[in-house]
Structures are given as structure tokens and as C-alpha cells.
Amino acid sequence: MISLHDLRKSYPATASSPGVEALRGVSLEVAEGEVHGIVGESGAGKSTLVRCVNLLERPTSGQVVVNGIDLTALPESRLRQARRNIGMIFQHFNLLSSRTVQGNVELALELAGLPRREHKGRSLELLEYVGLAERARSFPSQLSGGQKQRVGIARALAANPKVLLSDEATSALDPATTADILGLIRQLNRQLGLTVLLITHQMEVVRKVCDSVTLMRDGLVVEQGDLNEVLTRPDSDLSNGLFDLGPQEAGAGLALLEITFAGGNSSQHIISRLARQFDLDFSIDAAAIEVIGGVNVGRIRLEASARDVAASGTLDWLRQQGLIVRLFTPPDDPAPDRSDGGAADEGGRA
Amino acid sequence: MNFDLLSRALPTLLEATRDTLTMVGLAMLVTIVLGLPLGIVVATTGKGGVLQCRPLNWLLGFIINIGRSMPFIILMVALIPFTRFLVGGSLGVKGAVVPLSAAAIPFFARLVEIAVREVPNGLIEAARSLGGGRLSVCVKVLLPEALPAIILGLTTTIVSLISYSAMAGTIGAGGLGDVALRYGYQQYKLEYMFSTLVIIVIIVQIIQMVGSWGANRLSHR
Ligand SMILES: Nc1ncnc2c1ncn2[C@@H]1O[C@H](COP(=O)(O)OP(=O)(O)OP(=O)(O)O)[C@@H](O)[C@H]1O
Numbered sequence A: 001m002i003s004l005h006d007l008r009k010s011y012p013a014t015a016s017s018p019g020v021e022a023l024r025g026v027s028l029e030v031a032e033g034e035v036h037g038i039v040g041e042s043g044a045g046k047s048t049l050v051r052c053v054n055l056l057e058r059p060t061s062g063q064v065v066v067n068g069i070d071l072t073a074l075p076e077s078r079l080r081q082a083r084r085n086i087g088m089i090f091q092h093f094n095l096l097s098s099r100t101v102q103g104n105v106e107l108a109l110e111l112a113g114l115p116r117r118e119h120k121g122r123s124l125e126l127l128e129y130v131g132l133a134e135r136a137r138s139f140p141s142q143l144s145g146g147q148k149q150r151v152g153i154a155r156a157l158a159a160n161p162k163v164l165l166s167d168e169a170t171s172a173l174d175p176a177t178t179a180d181i182l183g184l185i186r187q188l189n190r191q192l193g194l195t196v197l198l199i200t201h202q203m204e205v206v207r208k209v210c211d212s213v214t215l216m217r218d219g220l221v222v223e224q225g226d227l228n229e230v231l232t233r234p235d236s237d238l239s240n241g242l243f244d245l246g247p248q249e250a251g252a253g254l255a256l257l258e259i260t261f262a263g264g265n266s267s268q269h270i271i272s273r274l275a276r277q278f279d280l281d282f283s284i285d286a287a288a289i290e291v292i293g294g295v296n297v298g299r300i301r302l303e304a305s306a307r308d309v310a311a312s313g314t315l316d317w318l319r320q321q322g323l324i325v326r327l328f329t330p331p332d333d334p335a336p337d338r339s340d341g342g343a344a345d346e347g348g349r350a
Numbered sequence B: 001m002n003f004d005l006l007s008r009a010l011p012t013l014l015e016a017t018r019d020t021l022t023m024v025g026l027a028m029l030v031t032i033v034l035g036l037p038l039g040i041v042v043a044t045t046g047k048g049g050v051l052q053c054r055p056l057n058w059l060l061g062f063i064i065n066i067g068r069s070m071p072f073i074i075l076m077v078a079l080i081p082f083t084r085f086l087v088g089g090s091l092g093v094k095g096a097v098v099p100l101s102a103a104a105i106p107f108f109a110r111l112v113e114i115a116v117r118e119v120p121n122g123l124i125e126a127a128r129s130l131g132g133g134r135l136s137v138c139v140k141v142l143l144p145e146a147l148p149a150i151i152l153g154l155t156t157t158i159v160s161l162i163s164y165s166a167m168a169g170t171i172g173a174g175g176l177g178d179v180a181l182r183y184g185y186q187q188y189k190l191e192y193m194f195s196t197l198v199i200i201v202i203i204v205q206i207i208q209m210v211g212s213w214g215a216n217r218l219s220h221r
């Protein structure tokens, strides 16, 4: 649905700023119906990238294909037409203060060239959909941040787009409202089949709504993949960022067992099966689990007696179940399993 | 000052007030018609603007600066031939409209420019993301969003026009300035001087009140 090929964008040097290469060859594929997250440090080029998707920013070189149309090749008038297929929402909502909530949605209908007599019905229908019909006559200044973003979403949906772009749309909202808006975005994705490309700096947002994710740094893609696949990469920045369990500190004589669930059946009742099979006592040290597509995906860190874990063959059994397991042991109690994976070395830090 | 003097001055004062309001009103209309688009064009043709066209921007800015740097009294005199050409023979009220507009247009255009530049860039971005063209961005986003500030700018412009109109009285345009000068200054009739002052103060107060009220009504920020 969205296909970016080798995008480059450089801002020439000016009197007040040196030249910047904001994008240095970014390629990205987002399949239809997918929610794709883009994360990265400030200045990584995330905003520049999404602004290139609807050509608010024209890339210096490279190709942008959305819904089968090469936008980079279109003349201005056709491009305007194509933009109506691409909704966009913003961190600061960008609603007109001079228009009511309904007026703001109608702006989109006017710009899309819908016949005037259909404006009222359609705008109310859209507001109904985002749950704001009763505030139709309020002005944006009278709404909360979450409500403003709902208006922004209604406006973005006005022309029945196939794609929704979101640049930090929840960054100005509190956690509860963020969850609300993310829920709405997920709903749009499921009910309308909307393909979503969203920028965020909160890994939690990616975990909650994204199917796939791209990590950018200095105008380049450094990691990319489906969420549960990214998770299986040990020690990658993305998997650590997404499923961060915090620092590991095994107590004396205790071992930490980090199990990664990357979807599939393997995670079914794994803890109780493990306990039964080996007659071991575990306590949960930390966990970061998300339900993606109906299956548990994430990491859990268990704490158990180092001696028991070593003696029982727990690790082998877990690996046989197809799980990714890492063992961390305290320094005074070297792991017998050391040969089994580089990760065990990290136990030395504990 | 007694009541008798005042009532004798009244017809002259009323006529002068009417002339002043006519001059200012006509000049205001011309100023809106020419100054508003000029201000919008100047605000949007600059670097990164929706209608970016830097040579035009530079040229218009240059012209506006010339207009703004000219003291009104000199502008008025310099424009006399042009005014004669436009309105024919005598100067009078209609004649005053020409230099008044010439002075007010660049002033108002700058105030419009400031108002339009204050509109957050994000709104333009949003309209463009919705498929809006350059012109619809100007008409549907910039103008309505800048309107409260434009109304305040217009109010300021009108107040300046009133003070300019008093000067225009000196070249035979009539109006309150003419009365104050002729009766108040030259003939030392204090009642005229005093009354014209009071009338001007009242007009300015009313205009400012209406303008502020209108801007407030329109602003929903
Ligand atoms: N209009 C511009 N002119 C010059 N440089 C720009 C412009 N826009 C962005 N840049 C530069 O491009 C780089 C990438 O900026 P961008 O806004 O895409 O980063 P970002 O990843 O969105 O950051 P953030 O998380 O802070 O929003 C930065 O170095 C920025 O300074």
C-alpha cells in the first residue's frame, strides 16, 4: 500500500543553518491493512519521512508509491487528488480555531470537492464515528486534547482515505487519552481496513498498535520488521526498546531466566508446564507482554535457584518448545550453561 | 465658553464631521479592497510561503516601504497632480480620498501581513494534506484564521486615517481638521478647536470599541 524506495532528502545549507541530509536512502514497504510504526531519536528524520509520503515535502530523490500510484511522478493537480487518499493527523491537531468542530470536518469535504448539500450529513456521520457528534458546534478551543485529536481524525477520514499518516499524534496527550486514541486508530484499521503509518517516540505505542516497525537513526533505517519477528532478535535495539524488562539483578544463588514469546503456540501455559515438569519454584521478576493478533508476544523474566535451573535441564526443554531463552547468573555462581549462549556472559554484570 | 457660541458652531461642526467620516469611510473601503490582497500576497510570497515568489515579494515589499516611509503631508502634496487626474478639478472630500488611501494601503498591508504570518504553519500543512490547493489555503485557512487580527489592524488603520484626514484638511479637503485649523487656529475661536477635538476623540473611541469587540467576537483561540 505504501512503498518508499531509496528516499533521500537534503536541506541545503542556508545563512542560518548548515546543510542537513535528513533522509539518506530510506526504503519501506507497508502492506495494506497494516499498522507500521516508525521510531527513532529526535532528528532521525521521522517527520521528514512521513511528510514525504504525501509529498508535503518533496524528496530530493527516490520514489513514493501509495496505493499503486507513483506520487513523485504526478503533476501538482493530480497530486492534490491523490492526497485525498492519504489522511494525516498531527501532534498539535492543527484544527482551525475559526471554525467549529463540524466546520473543521467540513473543511476537508470542501477541499475534497464534495457537493455542498452533502456536507452536513457527512460531517455529522464522521463526528458520530469518532464519538463527538454532540460537540459539533463547539469550537476547538473548548475541547480537551483527546477530543481535538478525534476531530483531527474525523477530518482526516473525510475523503475516505486508504492510508492514515500520524506524526506523534498522541505525544501531547496523557496516558489514558493516548490509549483512547490508539484504540480508535486500531478500530479504524480493523473496521475500515485503513493502512496506518505512525511516528512515535513511545515504544509503548508501537507495542500497543503496530504490526511492524522501523527504527531510524541519522536518516537511515537501522532495523525493520514485524513486531514478533523483531522480538526474536536478541539484543537488537528494537527488541530491547519494545520489551524492556529493566536491569537484571540476580540475587545470590539465584538465576534469571529470560523467555521470549514470539507468537505461536509455544507460549501456551508455559509457566505452569515448566513448574510442573521440573518441580521448580519460580518467581516472576519482570514481564513485558502484549497480545498481538490474539497471541502473547513479549518477554518474561523468571527468578529461580541457580543450582536447580542448572541441574534440571530447564533451558534445553524451553528451547525445545521453540522459545528463545537467555540465562543470567550471578558472578559468584558461574553458569554451567555458559557455552550455550553468549547472553550468559551478561550475568557477570548482575 | 457659552452655549450660544456652541450652537452657532454646530452646523459647521456637523458638516465637518460628515465630511471627515465620508473621507475616512471611502478611504477605508479603498484600503480594504487594495490593501487586504496586497497584505496577503506579501505574507504568502515570501520564502516558504504558499504562493512563494520571491521577486514579487521583494518588489511589493519595496513599494510598500516607499509608501510607509513617506510623511503624509509630503505624500499628499506630491500626489496632487495624480489626484487631480483621478477626480478631476478641485480637491475637496473626494480628492482627499486619494492621498489618504495611498498612505493607508501600505500601512494596512503590513498589518495584514503580520496577521497572516501569525497563522500557525501546521494549519497550512493540514489543509495541504487534505488536498487543498494554494488558493484555497489562502481563502479557507489563512484569511479566516487571521481575520480577528486583521480586524484589529483595520481598526488601527482607521484611527490613523482620521488623524491623516485632519491633515488633509489643510489642502482644502474640508472636515474636522479644516475647521480646527481655520476657526480654531487662525481665528482663535476656542469653541471650534475644543469641539473638533472632542468629536475626534469620541469617533476614535467608538471605532476602537467596535473594532476590539468585533475581533473578540471572531476570535475563538
Ligand atoms: N525545513 C527544514 N529545513 C532544514 N532542516 C530541516 C528541515 N526540516 C527538518 N530538518 C532537519 O532534518 C533532520 C530530521 O528532522 P525530522 O523533523 O524529520 O526529525 P524527527 O525524527 O521527526 O525528530 P523529532 O522526533 O524531534 O520530531 C533534522 O536534523 C532537522 O534539523
Ligand SMILES: [Mg+2]
Residues within 6 Å of the ligand: A046, A047, A048
Ligand atoms: Mg518529528
